Amino acid sequence: MPAIKATVVVKHQHGLHARPADLFVRKANEFQSSIEVGNVSRASRRVNAKSILGILSLGVHSGDSIEISADGLDGAAAVDALSTLVNGNFGE
Numbered sequence: 001m002p003a004i005k006a007t008v009v010v011k012h013q014h015g016l017h018a019r020p021a022d023l024f025v026r027k028a029n030e031f032q033s034s035i036e037v038g039n040v041s042r043a044s045r046r047v048n049a050k051s052i053l054g055i056l057s058l059g060v061h062s063g064d065s066i067e068i069s070a071d072g073l074d075g076a077a078a079v080d081a082l083s084t085l086v087n088g089n090f091g092e
Contacts, residue, residue: 003071004079007040008086009063016060020090025052027085033072035082040065049082 012020028035028049035049041064047054049068060066066086070078085091 003069004075005067005069006079006083007065007067008083009065010060010086011062011089012092013062015062015064016055016058016066021052021055023090024082024085025050025055027081028078030081031070031072031074031078033070033075033078035068035070035075035078037069037082038067040067 010016010020014020016024036046037049037055037058038044038046039058039060042059044058046069047058049055058066068079068082070076072078
């Protein structure tokens with residue numbers, strides 16, 4: 001089964017830092033799948049979406065595009081939930 005992928009734009013005014021990063025990691029940890037994220041806008045490496053330090057190391061700013069990919073039985077649900085979180089501006 002190939003990895004499920006989605007690219008979304010981070011609209012949060014502080015990007016993917018502090019509280020938004022924490023929410024992202026918490027949501028990612030709800031799933032069994034292996035989930036990775038990369039900052040497409042900065043051509044960054046891919047990091048484990050379940051690692052707060054990994055997410056913070058991407059330096060995602062407002063307006064940056066990130067690619068979320070998941071590999072596993074609940075991969076589609078994971079990508080959908082994380083994309084919805086980002087598109088919903090982390091509930092703000």
